[in-house]
Amino acid sequence: MKPVLQTDPKAGYLAQKTEIDTAIAAALESGRYILGAEVDAFEAEWAAWLGTTDAIGVGNGTDAIELALRALAIGPGDTVITTSNTAVATVAAIELAGASPLLVDVDEETLTLSPARLTEAIAANGERRIRALIPVHLYGHPADMVAILEIAAAAGLSVIEDCAQAHGATIGGRKVGTFGDAAAFSFYPTKNLGALGDGGAVVTNDAALAERARELRVYGWKERYISEIAGMNSRLDDLQAAILRVKLGYLAADNARRVAIAAAYDAALRGTRLVLPRPAEDVQHVYHQYVVRLPDRDSLRDHLRARQIGTAVLYPLPIHLQPAYRGRIAIANELHVTEKAARELLCLPIHPWLHDDDVARTCDAIIGWINR
Numbered sequence: 001m002k003p004v005l006q007t008d009p010k011a012g013y014l015a016q017k018t019e020i021d022t023a024i025a026a027a028l029e030s031g032r033y034i035l036g037a038e039v040d041a042f043e044a045e046w047a048a049w050l051g052t053t054d055a056i057g058v059g060n061g062t063d064a065i066e067l068a069l070r071a072l073a074i075g076p077g078d079t080v081i082t083t084s085n086t087a088v089a090t091v092a093a094i095e096l097a098g099a100s101p102l103l104v105d106v107d108e109e110t111l112t113l114s115p116a117r118l119t120e121a122i123a124a125n126g127e128r129r130i131r132a133l134i135p136v137h138l139y140g141h142p143a144d145m146v147a148i149l150e151i152a153a154a155a156g157l158s159v160i161e162d163c164a165q166a167h168g169a170t171i172g173g174r175k176v177g178t179f180g181d182a183a184a185f186s187f188y189p190t191k192n193l194g195a196l197g198d199g200g201a202v203v204t205n206d207a208a209l210a211e212r213a214r215e216l217r218v219y220g221w222k223e224r225y226i227s228e229i230a231g232m233n234s235r236l237d238d239l240q241a242a243i244l245r246v247k248l249g250y251l252a253a254d255n256a257r258r259v260a261i262a263a264a265y266d267a268a269l270r271g272t273r274l275v276l277p278r279p280a281e282d283v284q285h286v287y288h289q290y291v292v293r294l295p296d297r298d299s300l301r302d303h304l305r306a307r308q309i310g311t312a313v314l315y316p317l318p319i320h321l322q323p324a325y326r327g328r329i330a331i332a333n334e335l336h337v338t339e340k341a342a343r344e345l346l347c348l349p350i351h352p353w354l355h356d357d358d359v360a361r362t363c364d365a366i367i368g369w370i371n372r
């Protein structure tokens with residue numbers, strides 16, 4: 001039996017193979033391989049697609065967060081709030097910028113930064129110099145930006161959105177990445193907009209911030225070979241930009257396919273004891289992941305694996321419990337929701353190239369497991 005893949009970046013390449021191969025060939029012929037014309041064009045197209053004034057192509061999504069922080073002059077001595085139920089990259093980037101993370105619990109429904117816990121964390125803060133918040137639009141579901149922006153404004157904090165999993169997700173029709181002072185995207189191959197290698201972008205509507213990020217990504221150069229500020233090396237390359245330009249043309253349709261697959265899962269699994277995703281009102285979830293929750297998650301996972309149906313657990317261990325961080329990273333309050341979710345969540349197969357038959361086979365296998 002053919003395996004059902006949980007994610008399938010190769011299918012994403014094959015779906016647009018001719019166009020991508022042509023774009024790669026043109027980029028190879030151009031003779032400019034880093035921060036060239038393809039990068040310029042992609043930056044303009046990505047900013048226009050989102051509705052921001054600037055997009056800055058960088059090496060990956062982790063660097064994008066670090067660069068946004070550094071462009072905001074956030075670093076040693078500063079504290080940055082984010083969640084523990086995220087890719088480790090979010091927290092790693094804060095430390096790479098020299099700042100200290102402070103982790104806050106997530107909302108029970110959306111598993112994104114809880115505005116209530118955030119308010120408590122800020123109120124209970126002692127000596128820390130909290131400078132910024134990084135809400136993560138996890139799994140493709142937007143964090144509650146309306147509440148978060150209000151809290152940030154009242155406390156005088158900058159906001160950097162982590163949009164690595166949420167290309168095209170909206171709140172009130174407005175795309176995530178346009179709400180904060182800046183936002184970070186990853187174009188890792190499995191993302192909703194994925195390159196065929198590493199890539200990322202910082203986006204912002206703040207011209208001065210954009211200029212700083214552009215300088216910081218190439219050694220702090222304003223003028224070639226002259227560093228105005230101490231920067232880093234994190235540049236998008238033209239091959240990836242050329243590929244991203246092709247794939248951007250399909251992003252809306254790819255997201256719509258993810259939404260359709262999610263609707264099929266909803267219809268088949270509603271009324272079972274699985275806790276299904278319940279998007280907040282007025283948001284468009286783009287289903288980077290379709291996440292169900294159940295206490296005996298591992299048993300279902302084994303059952304599906306035995307039937308060659310791939311699943312994933314994002315993430316099995318909250319960051320504050322991982323060996324690199326446990327005991328030394330600051331947590332603002334008990335992270336009960338985060339810890340429970342990590343024990344219970346399971347990501348079902350979802351990607352735009354998944355066939356209806358595969359979705360049906362997955363649903364049948366889940367129902368079979370429930371009724372076993």
Ligand SMILES: Cc1ncc(COP(=O)(O)O)c(C=O)c1O
Pocket residue numbers: 060061062063086087089090136162164165185186187188198199200
């Ligand atoms: C939520 C989140 N933030 C940040 C990143 C970092 O992106 P990258 O892997 O491109 O560095 C990822 C992707 O892994 C992610 O899922």
